Amino acid sequence: MREKQGLNELISYCKQGNLRYQELLYKQFYGYALGICIRYLNNRDDALEAANDSFIKVFKSIGSFNEEHDFKPWFRKILINTSLDHKRRSMRFSEALELTDTIPQSIHTSVIDKLSAQDILGLMKHLNELQRTVFNLYEIDGYSHKEISGMLNIPESSSRTYLTRAKQALQQLLANHSIYTR
Amino acid sequence: MKASDEELIAQIKVVFNDYDDGLSEQGWANLRKKFPEKENKKLPIWWLSGIAASLLLVAGLYFGEVFNTQKTVLQLSKHKKHEPVGKPSTDHIKPQNDSVFENNTIAVENTPITPKVRQQASPAIEPITIHTEAPLMASNAPVTVKQPDKNMDTAPIGETTAPPVVVDHGNMTATAKVENKQATGATLIETPKNTAEKENPATKLSTQEFLNKESERLAKQQNKNGEKNNTANTTIDVFTGTFFNYHDNNDAKLSAGVGLNANVKVTKNLVFSFGAGISQNKVSYENKVPTEVSSSMFSAKNSGLSLAPSSTVYSATATNDVSFNGQLLTIDLPMAVKFYPTKKQDFYISTGINSTSYLSQKYTYNYNWSNFMVKNGEVQSRQETEKRAFSGFDFANSAIIAIGINQNIGKNTLIFEPYYKPALGTMGDKNLRISSAGINLKFNFNGAKK
Incomplete structure (x- = not known):
């Protein structure tokens, strides 16, 4: 509650265009923003650019933000949309890779617990752009297939397919990873 | 969903929930390059074009005016050469034009004006009268006659009339007649009073030069008058x-x-x-x-x-x-x-x-x-x-x-x-x-x- 009050105070200063408080807001949510953008863009530099563009959008439109709502979900929307815009701009939605040859039945969970951000990004790199995007949107950020369909301009069925393939690919990659790390 | 999937998703959420790489300072510096947007200090192209057009216009009109003035003078000078001199006319002498010429000095030494001179020692002779039809626009325009040399004493005494000199400025022609019946000195130079005092030898002009100059000035004067009439x-x-x-x-x-x-x-x-x-x-x-x-x-x-x-649930705010x-x-x-x-x-x-x-x-x-x-x-x-x-x-x-x-x-x-x-x-x-x-x-x- 106290944290929310502090955040609201920060936001109210940002609404006045106070650069100092904008910097504070930036630094407070830098990790959060970068974490979301890097999942979609899989590249630190691109992610930072998308995150910064999102912050600029926030600073410009924060006047319309209603403090009664949570800031994070509002900001998350902006981050995801901006990341997708960056992705569209770079036209990196490529064809899916086929990684579904053999699917391991079970993976040692202790391996997953130890996955670092770099490990996960390394695994994600093996997915194609659409698989990774659908996986992120559906599994991590909680969008429905209908919404994903609208956001990526693909049929809902394709969204489901990409998700399935992404999961299969990740299972296989994790299996390989666990074998490698064991 | 498999347990491993859930584990993986949970791990991704945890790992990326706060992906702080410790470079937020650098990130902020990058953001500051774009934000806040600085006002473009360059003048808009419209503005620059407007200024440039205005300057060109002013310069063009200025030089155009200078050129036109020179051209007018040249044309008037050429025109004057073909104008017959000696065509007297007093039609256009109007009082309002007097002031135009009041400061002018005319040296008539080059003009065929011959002043009438009489010996003071000739009491039998009537006072000399000089009738001079000089190229004057105004009655008080100065006419200056140089001191006659000694030969003047032998000059025949009698009434002399100088040939008229006409100043023609387009539609303005003037002829002045000077009459002076005083004859008190041995040699009498008959000029209107006050004019000799105004004479400035440094500004003496030949008739042709004078005419050119006056033409130029009159042309300007006419332009101004014309403008006033065009309001x-x-x-x-x-x-x-x-x-x-x-x-x-x-x-x-x-x-x-x-x-x-x-x-x-x-x-x-x-x-x-x-x-x-x-x-x-x-x-x-x-x-x-x-x-x-x-x-x-x-x-x-x-x-x-x-x-x-749904439009019905669109926020009212x-x-x-x-x-x-x-x-x-x-x-x-x-x-x-x-x-x-x-x-x-x-x-x-x-x-x-x-x-x-x-x-x-x-x-x-x-x-x-x-x-x-x-x-x-x-x-x-x-x-x-x-x-x-x-x-x-x-x-x-x-x-x-x-x-x-x-x-x-x-x-x-x-x-x-x-x-x-x-x-x-x-x-x-x-x-x-x-x-x-x-x-x-x-x-x-x-x-x-x-």
């Missing part, structure tokens, strides 16, 4: 304008325009002015978008409302969530009345209306919409751009209140015109309500004082 005609203004558009407490945006005005004199102090101009109008609504603008936005077929799942930028390239049609309160007519007060047609319209708006049916009412941001060309006409959408300060440049006039245009109606497809204030730099041709 009832129509004059043309070329103008460039720089102005700010604003609405309520939103940021004012710098805009510019160019155009032409025609001025028709109605009465001595009243001028009707109308014209056309092209201007670029920018407007930005960051803080408060007027209702008429937002309603126009959301009624557009591709705008925010259609993106919301949506208009507060909008930032809006508009760029309009317009044809302005101003109609105004100028009133000159002073006799000198060095400034005027103007009021009128301005109508607008649109060459192009570009609207960019960022807005947030929320719907409680979607994502628990989370606010979603969107940006859209609309463009249109050659559409719309708004009659009398702004009033004109202006003050013009005249500055004569040669025969033309440079006018500084600060103005204010309060919005009477809306502009463009999105019903923008724009008031503007700025300054026009006008160049008035023909230089007729209105």
Whole structure:
């Protein structure tokens, strides 16, 4: 509650265009923003650019933000949309890779617990752009297939397919990873 | 879902929930390169073009005037050579022209004027009378005769009449007759009083030079007289304008325009002015978008409302969530009345209306919409751009209140015109309500004082 009050105070200063408080807001949510953008863009530099563009959008439109709502979900929307815009701009939605040859039945969970951000990004790199995007949107950020369909301009069925393939690919990659790390 | 999938997803959420790589300072420095957006300090191309055009115009008119003056003098000089000298005419001698020549000095030593001289010691002889028809425009124009040499004593005594010299300045010809019946000295030089005192040897001119000079001056004089007689005609203004558009407490945006005005004199102090101009109008609504603008936005077929799942649940406060930028390239049609309160007519007060047609319209708006049916009412941001060309006409959408300060440049006039245009109606497809204030730099041709 106290944290929310502090955040609201920060936001109210940002609404006045106070650069100092904008910097504070930036630094407070830098990790959060970068974490979301890097999942979609899989590249630190691109992610930072998308995150910064999102912050600029926030600073410009924060006047319309209603403090009664949570800031994070509002900001998350902006981050995801901006990341997708960056992705569209770079036209990196490529064809899916086929990684579904053999699917391991079970993976040692202790391996997953130890996955670092770099490990996960390394695994994600093996997915194609659409698989990774659908996986992120559906599994991590909680969008429905209908919404994903609208956001990526693909049929809902394709969204489901990409998700399935992404999961299969990740299972296989994790299996390989666990074998490698064991 | 497999347990491993859930584990993986949970791990991803944990890992990326705060992916702070410790470079936030660097990230902020990167962001500051783009934000806040610095105002473009370069002058807009319209403004630069306007200044350049004005300077060219002023320079062109200045040199044009100089060239024309020289040409007039040359033409008059040539014309004079073929003009018969000695054709007396007194038709055009008018008192009002006297002042024109009162300061002139004529040395007649080269003219065939022979003053009549008589010996003082000849009492039997009647006082000498000299009738000189000299090329004078005014009766008091000085005629200077050099001291006669000794041979003059032997000159025949009698009445001598000098051949008339005619100064012809277009339609003005003058002949002066000088009569002096005094003869008191041994040698009498008969000249009008006061003229000898005014003589300045340094400025002595030959007749031809004098005529040329006077022709030049008279030509100018005639031009001025002609201009004064032309006060009832129509004059043309070329103008460039720089102005700010604003609405309520939103940021004012710098805009510019160019155009032409025609001025028709109605009465001595009243001028009707109308014209056309092209201007670029920018407007930005960051803080408060007027209702008429937002309603126009959301009624557009591709705008925010259609993106919301249901129009009935669209947030009623949506208009507060909008930032809006508009760029309009317009044809302005101003109609105004100028009133000159002073006799000198060095400034005027103007009021009128301005109508607008649109060459192009570009609207960019960022807005947030929320719907409680979607994502628990989370606010979603969107940006859209609309463009249109050659559409719309708004009659009398702004009033004109202006003050013009005249500055004569040669025969033309440079006018500084600060103005204010309060919005009477809306502009463009999105019903923008724009008031503007700025300054026009006008160049008035023909230089007729209105």
